[in-house]
Amino acid sequence: MRRVAALALLAGLTVGGCKRARHTNPGATIEEQTELASAIGVAERQDSSQLLSGFHEVEQGAWRWTMKEFAVSLAPPPESALKGVRLELEFSLPQAVAGKLMGMSITPAVSGVRLKPFKVEKAGDQKASFEVSYEQLRGEAVIVQFFLDKWIAPGDGDSRELGLVVSRIGFFPR
Amino acid sequence: MKRARDAALWAVPLAFYVWMFWYGSRAWFQQDDFAWLGQGMHISTWRDFVEALLVPQAQGTIRPWSERLFFIAFYEWFGLDHRPYHLWVALTQAANLLLLQSIMLRLTGSRLAAVAAPVIWLCNVGLATPLSWLSAYNQVLCAFFLLCAFRLLLAERWKWQWAVFLLGFGALEINVVYPALAAGYCLLFARQHLRRALWMFPASGVYALVHFAVAAKPTEGPYAQHWGPSMVPTYLDYGAMMLGGGLVKPGWNLPQDAWRWVAAALAAALVYLAVKAWRRGERLPVFGLMWFSIVIAPVLPLREHVMDYYLAIPSIGLAMLLASLLARWRAAVVVVIGVHLLFSVPVSRMTTRWRFERGYKVRALVEGMERAHQLHPGKLILLSGVDSEVFWSGFFDRPARLFGLTEVYLAPGSDGAIDRHEDLGNVSQYICSTVTAARALAVGRAVVYRFDGVQLHNITRKFYRTMPPESLKMRPEMVEVGQEAFARDLGEGWYASDGGWRWMGRRAEVFLAAPSKAGQKLYVKGYCPEPWLSRPVVLTVWGAGRRLGSVSITRATASFEYTFELPAELVGLPEMKVALEVDRAHRPADDPRELGLTFGQLGLR
Numbered sequence: 001m002r003r004v005a006a007l008a009l010l011a012g013l014t015v016g017g018c019k020r021a022r023h024t025n026p027g028a029t030i031e032e033q034t035e036l037a038s039a040i041g042v043a044e045r046q047d048s049s050q051l052l053s054g055f056h057e058v059e060q061g062a063w064r065w066t067m068k069e070f071a072v073s074l075a076p077p078p079e080s081a082l083k084g085v086r087l088e089l090e091f092s093l094p095q096a097v098a099g100k101l102m103g104m105s106i107t108p109a110v111s112g113v114r115l116k117p118f119k120v121e122k123a124g125d126q127k128a129s130f131e132v133s134y135e136q137l138r139g140e141a142v143i144v145q146f147f148l149d150k151w152i153a154p155g156d157g158d159s160r161e162l163g164l165v166v167s168r169i170g171f172f173p174r
Numbered sequence: 175m176k177r178a179r180d181a182a183l184w185a186v187p188l189a190f191y192v193w194m195f196w197y198g199s200r201a202w203f204q205q206d207d208f209a210w211l212g213q214g215m216h217i218s219t220w221r222d223f224v225e226a227l228l229v230p231q232a233q234g235t236i237r238p239w240s241e242r243l244f245f246i247a248f249y250e251w252f253g254l255d256h257r258p259y260h261l262w263v264a265l266t267q268a269a270n271l272l273l274l275q276s277i278m279l280r281l282t283g284s285r286l287a288a289v290a291a292p293v294i295w296l297c298n299v300g301l302a303t304p305l306s307w308l309s310a311y312n313q314v315l316c317a318f319f320l321l322c323a324f325r326l327l328l329a330e331r332w333k334w335q336w337a338v339f340l341l342g343f344g345a346l347e348i349n350v351v352y353p354a355l356a357a358g359y360c361l362l363f364a365r366q367h368l369r370r371a372l373w374m375f376p377a378s379g380v381y382a383l384v385h386f387a388v389a390a391k392p393t394e395g396p397y398a399q400h401w402g403p404s405m406v407p408t409y410l411d412y413g414a415m416m417l418g419g420g421l422v423k424p425g426w427n428l429p430q431d432a433w434r435w436v437a438a439a440l441a442a443a444l445v446y447l448a449v450k451a452w453r454r455g456e457r458l459p460v461f462g463l464m465w466f467s468i469v470i471a472p473v474l475p476l477r478e479h480v481m482d483y484y485l486a487i488p489s490i491g492l493a494m495l496l497a498s499l500l501a502r503w504r505a506a507v508v509v510v511i512g513v514h515l516l517f518s519v520p521v522s523r524m525t526t527r528w529r530f531e532r533g534y535k536v537r538a539l540v541e542g543m544e545r546a547h548q549l550h551p552g553k554l555i556l557l558s559g560v561d562s563e564v565f566w567s568g569f570f571d572r573p574a575r576l577f578g579l580t581e582v583y584l585a586p587g588s589d590g591a592i593d594r595h596e597d598l599g600n601v602s603q604y605i606c607s608t609v610t611a612a613r614a615l616a617v618g619r620a621v622v623y624r625f626d627g628v629q630l631h632n633i634t635r636k637f638y639r640t641m642p643p644e645s646l647k648m649r650p651e652m653v654e655v656g657q658e659a660f661a662r663d664l665g666e667g668w669y670a671s672d673g674g675w676r677w678m679g680r681r682a683e684v685f686l687a688a689p690s691k692a693g694q695k696l697y698v699k700g701y702c703p704e705p706w707l708s709r710p711v712v713l714t715v716w717g718a719g720r721r722l723g724s725v726s727i728t729r730a731t732a733s734f735e736y737t738f739e740l741p742a743e744l745v746g747l748p749e750m751k752v753a754l755e756v757d758r759a760h761r762p763a764d765d766p767r768e769l770g771l772t773f774g775q776l777g778l779r
Contacts, residue, residue: 024541024548025541025545026545028538028542028546028629029542029546029623029630029631030632031549032636134643134646135643139639140635
């Protein structure tokens with residue numbers, strides 16, 4: 001009887017010891033490829049494909065001069081569909097050109113719809129914010145254009161058309 | 175040499191089994207399997223364990239060995255690895271084959287008949303499902319108890335026979351027929367033991383009484399019992415299916431009902447041969463017929479539920495009959511067996527292959543859901559591309575709850591491919607509404623996958639872009655009160671969410687879609703702490719300004735779910751404001767708020 005009990009116990013322990021931790025099958029799903037970002041650093045290499053027009057070369061690995069009109073494509077963030085988003089443009093107005101460009105208006109257009117302009121009233125680093133309603137954010141990619149009413153024409157000390165020094169553009173939750 | 179030959183003869187049916195069920199023995203979990211696999215989730219004490227083993231479930235069945243213990247223990251040890259389960263089924267069936275071989279050797283003395291019987295049995299369509307679908311293990315295990323008890327009867331091991339017979343009740347209700355089988359054998363072969371067999375009838379009688387007392391007695395649907403003359407055609411249908419396979423293999427270019435004509439011809443030949451054998455004093459063919467008739471008898475009242483797997487144990491009788499005849503009229507019986515196998519083997523193989531392939535798809539879906547849950551914890555998972563077959567075999571029984579995923583639904587609009595089977599269940603509760611999906615996707619709380627039969631493909635962004643913009647502005651049919659995605663549907667009277675739940679004050683409002691058809695009801699799910707219910711709290715509900723009713727919440731209903739009839743005139747309104755009011759609110763000592771009730775869900779059903 002003891003032998004039977006011992007054998008039963010051994011069998012139980014053996015089977016009990018068989019329990020293995022379950023691992024999920026990593027090949028069971030195929031996830032979506034990373035598509036467009038909803039916020040980009042204009043000097044970032046991985047974001048450069050989202051710069052559509054109006055940007056000059058990267059300078060000091062952190063920013064780019066723009067022309068009088070420039071455009072990017074951005075993905076609408078998921079939360080945008082409920083209540084819209086805030087479009088932010090991080091830029092700098094260098095002291096050297098502040099005299100010429102102070103008071104300029106930046107007018108963005110999202111999906112072709114122009115937004116309320118932002119007036120630049122100081123030099124240095126700053127951020128312009130614009131409210132964007134969700135109706136303008138349908139689709140996989142949204143084209144965001146910026147129009148400046150003041151700029152430095154080529155030939156005036158620089159062969160390039162110069163608008164703003166931009167570092168970052170993106171959609172952010174309200 | 176002789177020993178080696180004998181061993182080889184015992185091995186023939188086993189080898190044939192492996193060949194026949196190569197696919198079936200590797201079929202993944204499907205259908206009811208998931209319900210049985212989930213039994214262990216509710217067990218935390220010994221009392222729970224005993225209840226899980228013995229409390230009647232699914233049509234009032236009590237099958238502690240074959241459905242409860244089998245799935246509870248194996249899931250505990252092996253989880254969703256189907257192979258050990260199938261190995262156990264195969265071991266049980268191997269024992270069945272050896273027992274049948276031993277019985278036939280004992281009854282006929284013919285090695286040929288002894289080898290032929292298990293092989294013929296394996297070819298029967300009745301075994302295809304039990305040996306490929308784990309939920310039908312009860313048939314295999316019940317066959318084991320019946321064959322084992324019968325073999326012990328032949329060996330005149332009476333006490334052991336009784337023990338095995340009684341244990342057999344834990345496998346399947348069909349075990350109740352064993353005294354009739356034993357009595358039939360004794361009548362034909364060993365009348366001196368008839369009294370011993372008759373003594374087992376009271377045990378079956380007691381079991382039958384208990385079973386009828388606890389079993390559900392549906393008056394309609396597949397499990398409704400029809401006692402009367404309709405049992406005769408059902409008996410003949412089972413006989414025909416057993417002999418002719420139940421269908422003609424696609425591609426054979428024969429009329430659809432050709433198998434019935436084959437079955438009729440085979441039945442005529444078998445009756446002729448059995449009568450001829452009887453006249454020569456051979457009783458075993460008649461015992462084979464008796465075995466079939468006795469074992470199939472309990473399922474004859476289920477005329478709307480004629481299933482191939484109910485033939486698993488009765489078809490042992492056919493195997494006995496054919497094998498016993500083989501010993502004498504070899505040429506004629508070889509023709510009969512040949513025609514029988516010609517029709518039944520392809521159907522059996524097709525069935526097991528189908529089970530295997532379906533299990534493959536179900537596995538892909540279930541593993542995909544598990545992986546998606548791991549990658550996106552806490553998110554609602556929506557599925558498209560699930561066809562009707564996979565839905566009913568791998569989604570309907572909610573396999574995802576085995577790994578803690580409860581929020582998984584078909585994506586809106588993806589249910590068109592699902593056949594409706596009202597007797598099985600309501601599909602609509604598995605479909606996410608457009609509003610709920612749009613809301614959840616808009617705040618990044620949901621992911622959408624498309625199932626292609628092999629993998630799940632994340633199509634969240636693509637799916638979201640195709641949703642109509644107005645879906646975000648619509649009112650939902652069901653509000654998850656505690657979730658932020660539904661905060662815009664809450665009117666006055668609510669406090670901040672407590673994660674899944676939200677407290678109301680004395681009065682609160684919710685905005686819902688109006689009912690789309692008459693007969694819809696308002697469903698509310700909520701809770702009130704028991705200590706506050708020294709006397710009942712009365713909840714009154716209004717819909718679009720009309721009083722829908724009041725309920726008293728007591729300690730017995732502290733966690734409550736209620737439904738309220740909705741007037742037909744609300745159908746078609748643009749939206750419906752639901753107002754909730756309690757007759758008294760509570761102000762806890764450690765909380766400045768005045769609290770009425772807390773709610774989890776509120777919506778239309």
